[in-house]
Amino acid sequence: MSPRDGSRSHHPFGKAADILVRQDAPFNAGPRPERVQASFVTPVDQFFVRNHGDVPDIDPRTFHLTIEGRVKRPFRFSLEEMRRLPKVTVAATLQCAGNRRQELIEERPIPGELPWGMEAISTAEWSGVPLREVLAVAEPDAAAHHVELIGFDEAERHGHRFAFGGSIPLDKAMRPEVLLAYEMNGQPLPPVHGAPLRAVVPGWIGARSIKWLSRINLTEAPSENYFQSKAYRLFPPQTGPENVVWDEGLMLGEFNVSSVICSPGEGETVAAGAQTVRGWAFAGERRVARVDVSIDGGSTWLTAELEPERSRWAWRHWEARVDLAPGPCEIVCRAWDSAAQTQPEGAAAVWNFKGYMNNAWHHVRLTAG
Amino acid sequence: MSPRDGSRSHHPFGKAADILVRQDAPFNAGPRPERVQASFVTPVDQFFVRNHGDVPDIDPRTFHLTIEGRVKRPFRFSLEEMRRLPKVTVAATLQCAGNRRQELIEERPIPGELPWGMEAISTAEWSGVPLREVLAVAEPDAAAHHVELIGFDEAERHGHRFAFGGSIPLDKAMRPEVLLAYEMNGQPLPPVHGAPLRAVVPGWIGARSIKWLSRINLTEAPSENYFQSKAYRLFPPQTGPENVVWDEGLMLGEFNVSSVICSPGEGETVAAGAQTVRGWAFAGERRVARVDVSIDGGSTWLTAELEPERSRWAWRHWEARVDLAPGPCEIVCRAWDSAAQTQPEGAAAVWNFKGYMNNAWHHVRLTAG
Numbered sequence: 001m002s003p004r005d006g007s008r009s010h011h012p013f014g015k016a017a018d019i020l021v022r023q024d025a026p027f028n029a030g031p032r033p034e035r036v037q038a039s040f041v042t043p044v045d046q047f048f049v050r051n052h053g054d055v056p057d058i059d060p061r062t063f064h065l066t067i068e069g070r071v072k073r074p075f076r077f078s079l080e081e082m083r084r085l086p087k088v089t090v091a092a093t094l095q096c097a098g099n100r101r102q103e104l105i106e107e108r109p110i111p112g113e114l115p116w117g118m119e120a121i122s123t124a125e126w127s128g129v130p131l132r133e134v135l136a137v138a139e140p141d142a143a144a145h146h147v148e149l150i151g152f153d154e155a156e157r158h159g160h161r162f163a164f165g166g167s168i169p170l171d172k173a174m175r176p177e178v179l180l181a182y183e184m185n186g187q188p189l190p191p192v193h194g195a196p197l198r199a200v201v202p203g204w205i206g207a208r209s210i211k212w213l214s215r216i217n218l219t220e221a222p223s224e225n226y227f228q229s230k231a232y233r234l235f236p237p238q239t240g241p242e243n244v245v246w247d248e249g250l251m252l253g254e255f256n257v258s259s260v261i262c263s264p265g266e267g268e269t270v271a272a273g274a275q276t277v278r279g280w281a282f283a284g285e286r287r288v289a290r291v292d293v294s295i296d297g298g299s300t301w302l303t304a305e306l307e308p309e310r311s312r313w314a315w316r317h318w319e320a321r322v323d324l325a326p327g328p329c330e331i332v333c334r335a336w337d338s339a340a341q342t343q344p345e346g347a348a349a350v351w352n353f354k355g356y357m358n359n360a361w362h363h364v365r366l367t368a369g
Numbered sequence: 370m371s372p373r374d375g376s377r378s379h380h381p382f383g384k385a386a387d388i389l390v391r392q393d394a395p396f397n398a399g400p401r402p403e404r405v406q407a408s409f410v411t412p413v414d415q416f417f418v419r420n421h422g423d424v425p426d427i428d429p430r431t432f433h434l435t436i437e438g439r440v441k442r443p444f445r446f447s448l449e450e451m452r453r454l455p456k457v458t459v460a461a462t463l464q465c466a467g468n469r470r471q472e473l474i475e476e477r478p479i480p481g482e483l484p485w486g487m488e489a490i491s492t493a494e495w496s497g498v499p500l501r502e503v504l505a506v507a508e509p510d511a512a513a514h515h516v517e518l519i520g521f522d523e524a525e526r527h528g529h530r531f532a533f534g535g536s537i538p539l540d541k542a543m544r545p546e547v548l549l550a551y552e553m554n555g556q557p558l559p560p561v562h563g564a565p566l567r568a569v570v571p572g573w574i575g576a577r578s579i580k581w582l583s584r585i586n587l588t589e590a591p592s593e594n595y596f597q598s599k600a601y602r603l604f605p606p607q608t609g610p611e612n613v614v615w616d617e618g619l620m621l622g623e624f625n626v627s628s629v630i631c632s633p634g635e636g637e638t639v640a641a642g643a644q645t646v647r648g649w650a651f652a653g654e655r656r657v658a659r660v661d662v663s664i665d666g667g668s669t670w671l672t673a674e675l676e677p678e679r680s681r682w683a684w685r686h687w688e689a690r691v692d693l694a695p696g697p698c699e700i701v702c703r704a705w706d707s708a709a710q711t712q713p714e715g716a717a718a719v720w721n722f723k724g725y726m727n728n729a730w731h732h733v734r735l736t737a738g
Contacts, residue, residue: 339623350711
């Protein structure tokens, strides 16, 4: 089946018939641009899925979460006990660090990684317990600087099978927006999104929002799990599989500023004259300050109208009215964050051999006629 | 006197003979690139000066700082009382939002603003009282969201004379790195740098580190002072004096990621073959993760060697060994921050009519021979 073929009507895990599937096993898929644009909160059946192994089968009646490591009071929680702690809801955008990898691949091949278009991003209302409430019970000791999160799911890399995991610094873990979530959009968390319990780390790469949580381990240093210590690192452009030193890349965490045009879509023919361009912008830990749109390749710009900020931790949809002359044209967008930081111009300038964190200007080529 | 003429031996305020003067009154000046590069901490006589009015004459014996507005306990502090509070030292880089404006001016004129090269940046060890200690005494009430800082210095704009001021959000004001400083590099704060007491807001534009502090005012909204509400905003490229709506620009605060080549210098002739390129990188609230250097205009890169991080709030010097073929050449640098954010490629892409926040790739044109 072609990744771009959305015609089959049944996907695993109750996903919508028109979702874009990038891989069948493990299942990796995300919403088409028009679905991304359709609503601030992504419906569960459209929410993107980035799995590294099979969805584990966990019995919620016997489920326990273990909290251990550099804490004064290691303990185990049942789901029942978890639900007695304060429940909060945070609307947060999750995005895969590999979103928009396809544009990098068009610069230079990136073998062995999923060729995500712009569909590895979605927004949900997550409900659960702030991680810091659980940490407060465990009492991190003075040597605790990182919070390792380990899932029940297993991945296989280089002939080894191991649990998916990663870590976030204790500072971030103590912030009120970081949740252990058991609901998504007001419904019980579905199995494919991490039931019965997952982490949600707003503003950070999706890989840190560990699903199917089994264990929380307070540590002095970042996790030694493969997906923290080797994968999800940003390497310089001159680095490839042949010369990589895995410890030397930038360990990814916080997101950079990015924006995307969702409509019109790549390759479309639209009427010449007034058109509305729509998309989203997202700035991770920072705020989105402005989105610029150009119809002349970035020589001149107009300012898009941003939707009000509905959540500190979510994307903002935007739209801009443009006037298209008949013929081929290219529309470009770029966002600015609250630190007056904008996106780099070209994908060539951000290419890296694992294909992460592409936040170059986004281009859509059209014909107006 | 030409701004590039450093030959006169006496500057006001004890500044070094070779400092680059951009304006005589008010006095605005900064260190030459080789001085910037010479040490992690900038000597006081080289530290850049960005003043908007005359240096006020304040008697430290009668000086009081007032804390008022949305607080439960408004009060006044003498310097003696201030010195009894906990004293901390933070090594922090300050940079003017207009640093590197000259490169923007080369794209399109920016009348009425100082044509800073790359000298509006320096690093000092600041000692004083954490602002939050003072705020804790005053007890901000529930409506306090911003901390307005007002100086004794006066500026004249559009026919009005008023005190220089600005504000920072209460969240930032409560962070331990934000100081009310009365020492600089272990010596009493000199008059030109804000004696007897100034704010130091690490990671933020220099304009928020208010000098000659007279008053702290807790408020619901950002300061209405001209330098917060109208100046120091980032406007879109299509905005100019003829169509500006002052309230609509991005109110500047946190710094974006930037880097600069300090040596070799622009226009120099150097020996062909192995050369060492040196400079600094700075990421504001974030960390510097990597610096790339190119000798082919950005087609290929090598990774610079970064000095160890000496302070969470300061620049990092770097160096890279390059091999130059005989003839004209252009060296380029760019930095990456801890959120995998890099600098935009060209000054044209970040041009704005007030000339702020230029963090485009930095270029130096040389002849190797």
